Amino acid sequence: xxxxxxxxxxxxxxxxxxxxxxxxxxxxxxxxxxxxxxxxxxxxxxxxxxxxxxxxxxxxxxxxxxxxxxxxxxxxxxxxxxxxxxxxxxxxxxxxxxxxxxxxxxxxxxxxxxxxxxxxxxxxxxxxxxxxxxxxxxxxxxxxxxxxxxxxxxxxxxxxxxxxxxxxxxxxxxxxxxxxxxxxxxxxxxxxxxxxxxxxxxxxxxxxxxxxxxxxxxxxxxxxxxxxxxxxxxxxxxxxxxxxxxxxxxxxxxxxxxxxxxxxxxxxxxxxxxxxxxxxxxxxxxxxxxxxxxxxxxxxxxxxxxxxxxxxxxxxxxxxxxxxxxxxxxxxxxxxxxxxxxxxxxxxxxxxxxxxxxxxxxxxxxxxxxxxxxxxxxxxxxxxxxxxxxxxxxxxxxxxxxxxxxxxxxxxxxxxxxxxxxxxxxxxxxxxxxxxxxxxxxxxxxxxxxxxxxxxxxxxxxxxxxxxxxxxxxxxxxxxxxxxxxxxxxxxxxxxxxxxxxxxxxxxxxxxxxxxxxxxxxxxxxxxxxxxxxxxxxxxxxxxxxxxxxxxxxxxxxxxxxxxxxxxxxxxxxxxxxxxxxxxxxxxxxxxxxxxxxxxxxxxxxxxxxxxxxxxxxxxxxxxxxxxxxxxxxxxxxxxxxxxxxxxxxxxxxxxxxxxxxxxxxxxxxxxxxxxxxxxxxxxxxxxxxxxxxxxxxxxxxxxxxxxxxxxxxxxxxxxxxxxxxxxxxxxxxxxxxxxxxxxxxxxxxxxxxxxxxxxxxxxxxxxxxxxxxxxxxxxxxxxxxxxxxxxxxxxxxxxxxxxxxxxxxxxxxxxxxxxxxxxxxxxxxxxx
DNA sequence: AGCACGCCGACT
DNA sequence: GTCGGCGTGCTC
Numbered sequence: 001x002x003x004x005x006x007x008x009x010x011x012x013x014x015x016x017x018x019x020x021x022x023x024x025x026x027x028x029x030x031x032x033x034x035x036x037x038x039x040x041x042x043x044x045x046x047x048x049x050x051x052x053x054x055x056x057x058x059x060x061x062x063x064x065x066x067x068x069x070x071x072x073x074x075x076x077x078x079x080x081x082x083x084x085x086x087x088x089x090x091x092x093x094x095x096x097x098x099x100x101x102x103x104x105x106x107x108x109x110x111x112x113x114x115x116x117x118x119x120x121x122x123x124x125x126x127x128x129x130x131x132x133x134x135x136x137x138x139x140x141x142x143x144x145x146x147x148x149x150x151x152x153x154x155x156x157x158x159x160x161x162x163x164x165x166x167x168x169x170x171x172x173x174x175x176x177x178x179x180x181x182x183x184x185x186x187x188x189x190x191x192x193x194x195x196x197x198x199x200x201x202x203x204x205x206x207x208x209x210x211x212x213x214x215x216x217x218x219x220x221x222x223x224x225x226x227x228x229x230x231x232x233x234x235x236x237x238x239x240x241x242x243x244x245x246x247x248x249x250x251x252x253x254x255x256x257x258x259x260x261x262x263x264x265x266x267x268x269x270x271x272x273x274x275x276x277x278x279x280x281x282x283x284x285x286x287x288x289x290x291x292x293x294x295x296x297x298x299x300x301x302x303x304x305x306x307x308x309x310x311x312x313x314x315x316x317x318x319x320x321x322x323x324x325x326x327x328x329x330x331x332x333x334x335x336x337x338x339x340x341x342x343x344x345x346x347x348x349x350x351x352x353x354x355x356x357x358x359x360x361x362x363x364x365x366x367x368x369x370x371x372x373x374x375x376x377x378x379x380x381x382x383x384x385x386x387x388x389x390x391x392x393x394x395x396x397x398x399x400x401x402x403x404x405x406x407x408x409x410x411x412x413x414x415x416x417x418x419x420x421x422x423x424x425x426x427x428x429x430x431x432x433x434x435x436x437x438x439x440x441x442x443x444x445x446x447x448x449x450x451x452x453x454x455x456x457x458x459x460x461x462x463x464x465x466x467x468x469x470x471x472x473x474x475x476x477x478x479x480x481x482x483x484x485x486x487x488x489x490x491x492x493x494x495x496x497x498x499x500x501x502x503x504x505x506x507x508x509x510x511x512x513x514x515x516x517x518x519x520x521x522x523x524x525x526x527x528x529x530x531x532x533x534x535x536x537x538x539x540x541x542x543x544x545x546x547x548x549x550x551x552x553x554x555x556x557x558x559x560x561x562x563x564x565x566x567x568x569x570x571x572x573x574x575x576x577x578x579x580x581x582x583x584x585x586x587x588x589x590x591x592x593x594x595x596x597x598x599x600x601x602x603x604x605x606x607x608x609x610x611x612x613x614x615x616x617x618x619x620x621x622x623x624x625x626x627x628x629x630x631x632x633x634x635x636x637x638x639x640x641x642x643x644x645x646x647x648x649x650x651x652x653x654x655x656x657x658x659x660x661x662x663x664x665x666x667x668x669x670x671x672x673x674x675x676x677x678x679x680x681x682x683x684x685x686x687x688x689x690x691x692x693x694x695x696x697x698x699x700x701x702x703x704x705x706x707x708x709x710x711x712x713x714x715x716x717x718x719x720x721x722x723x724x725x726x727x728x729x730x731x732x733x734x735x736x737x738x739x740x741x742x743x744x745x746x747x748x749x750x751x752x753x754x755x756x757x758x759x760x761x762x763x764x765x766x767x768x769x770x771x772x773x774x775x776x777x778x779x780x781x782x783x784x785x786x787x788x789x790x791x792x793x794x795x796x797x798x799x800x801x802x803x804x805x806x807x808x809x810x811x812x813x814x815x816x817x818x819x820x821x822x823x824x825x826x827x828x829x830x831x832x833x
Numbered sequence: 834a835g836c837a838c839g840c841c842g843a844c845t
Numbered sequence: 846g847t848c849g850g851c852g853t854g855c856t857c
Binding site: 023026028030033034054056058074079080173177821 | 849852
């Protein structure tokens with residue numbers, strides 16, 4: 001009683017109640033946070049944003065993040081105590097915690113999902129379950145089966161064995177049974193252990209032990225070694241190194257690399273106390289050590305753009321930098337980055353895919369050297385941790401990365417640049433949490449009081465609209481660097497050419513002629529065909545049978561190169577049937593033109609030219625991309641046939657001609673963004689042509705030369721095509737005029753998925769006006785990977801109402817979750833999909 | 834999410 | 846008769 005009174009008394013004086021409870025975010029896809037008590041000895045140490053070890057469900061231990069500290073005793077349950085604190089300072093800055101909160105609320109996902117996604121695995125320690133022999137157990141080996149015997153014998157040799165290690169010697173199916181039976185017999189018990197995962201990389205070095213003494217007694221020492229010439233030689237080598245250039249220590253591996261020494265002489269020298277081994281930590285990622293150079297002067301036009309940018313930034317407005325390809329956007333980026341870091345702040349440059357931008361990386365390395373860091377999915381986990389630590393210690397000024405770099409613990413972020421802001425890689429549909437890195441950048445920047453540049457040659461319609469309404473400052477760079485002319489577009493009416501027999505296969509004679517001319521000039525050609533494989537349907541012309549994927553509701557694509565059928569949804573492979581499996585007819589035909597076919601045709605039409613194909617299938621081999629890149633750069637390749645892959649990162653000086661044989665294919669895809677995407681793709685590839693000469697030409701073969709996209713793409717002023725896109729979006733109530741939410745429901749059993757979607761639909765209809773709800777209906781691809789898929793599309797009004805409507809959506813989802821029968825239905829929610 | 838508990842089919 | 850399937854419930 002007295003204690004309680006005393007505590008209250010003290011806290012009143014300090015105006016600070018004791019914060020002995022914490023809300024913890026766990027790396028699990030669970031709603032909300034969990035309350036833990038803070039042990040007395042940790043109360044003064046714990047801070048928001050630190051990592052803590054907490055028990056969760058029995059003995060299992062997780063690494064959680066402290067989101068909040070408070071003194072409200074929970075009533076419904078007794079909180080468990082925090083086991084320990086892992087950091088001596090917060091690892092997640094407050095701005096990032098706000099960012100997580102915003103993401104989870106806006107994108108309707110759990111914070112645990114965000115935490116799991118944003119942290120490198122080895123910073124999230126988890127306990128592992130170990131087995132050990134029960135002390136004092138008397139084991140009767142006679143009555144054990146083979147697996148039990150194995151396990152007991154293993155435990156007698158090694159005291160602790162983790163669950164994952166057991167898989168090595170007991171069949172997976174038997175593990176649980178074996179363990180349970182041994183626990184029942186009281187022979188073994190279970191224990192949980194947390195171990196540090198991250199290990200600094202250490203390099204072994206050699207040096208003299210007690211250098212001074214040794215040197216002073218050198219004659220005696222050498223005498224002592226006179227019968228061991230190798231030891232003597234080695235000692236002298238180390239001595240020489242240690243006295244000569246003591247700057248760089250001698251690497252152990254260096255000594256052995258020469259092949260002169262074996263391990264034995266070294267061992268003897270160490271035993272005799274002349275030499276010692278020592279270890280130094282080493283960064284896994286090599287920092288650039290070469291010369292750095294200054295940022296080049298901006299041109300007149302770029303100077304103008306920069307001026308506008310500064311004006312916008314000064315009034316707290318972010319920028320949409322719309323610059324045609326090779327207009328020098330990168331140049332402007334570098335200038336702003338330079339400015340940011342000279343103010344002592346960090347800059348973040350986001351790219352859609354790091355691998356395709358080697359030139360950009362090299363260019364920046366030359367400018368910023370050690371102050372530059374990279375962060376992307378291809379780093380190993382330990383490499384990620386190292387970048388994390390450096391960012392937290394503010395050792396890096398500039399970060400280049402993909403979307404997950406947004407979650408690095410920046411101390412003082414001043415600028416975010418989102419390059420190629422229209423790119424779909426910023427919001428992949430495959431990985432949760434589903435968020436758009438472009439939109440998220442604007443929010444994160446707000447929390448850091450940082451500025452944002454969205455850059456693109458073909459901005460997204462959404463960003464263009466924001467700029468049109470002056471929510472973003474619109475800056476347009478209309479001309480290529482050095483006033484090089486933009487490529488000329490030419491529409492070829494393929495129907496006419498075909499009717500007058502002016503075609504060969506998929507190529508118009510006019511295209512063939514243009515390619516031939518370009519080849520004669522020793523220039524390069526790109527042919528774009530955005531469809532993988534050889535043919536997209538294999539069917540029987542007698543009975544109409546088509547080869548479907550066994551897991552998905554789609555036809556399989558025929559890949560002639562690898563001679564197999566592939567499902568592009570689940571990756572399932574099958575061999576191509578030579579007779580119809582249904583009617584046994586031999587009339588198996590392939591329909592639908594894929595990039596392999598276009599490649600084959602091009603190679604046949606131009607037998608003397610070197611033709612290469614570039615798509616995910618041909619680039620899967622390691623370094624395939626780098627090798628082809630070099631070949632093109634060296635001028636060894638004349639014609640590059642490829643999918644959308646060729647539209648990114650291939651900046652070569654000698655590409656003059658781009659041909660798009662079946663351009664209509666790009667437009668007629670079931671997606672309200674199809675035309676925008678087609679425009680972006682065509683525009684991006686065309687930007688590869690005539691970058692130096694200004695004589696670039698783009699041939700678009702189409703059955704519909706009157707289509708607005710084809711008509712408007714030829715104009716150098718992009719205003720009209722964006723107005724066309726916006727008008728279309730307005731007409732059909734699509735973003736940016738509405739806000740969309742797509743809910744997908746999947747289940748192994750079709751009727752369950754169907755009923756679940758019907759039910760959720762009916763709940764939504766209770767709260768939302770009918771005209772906002774589209775569906776429930778079967779998804780365009782009704783089955784993927786054996787899961788049946790249904791969907792509901794919501795088109796909600798923008799602005800103030802949106803928040804209310806979204807609350808109703810959340811309410812509906814909660815009501816849906818209350819039905820236990822639907823818990824096995826997998827639910828995906830895409831906000832602004 | 835993952836892990837334990839509880840009720841119905843294919844095997845010794 | 847059991848073993849094991851996955852439907853259901855809960856986690857501070």
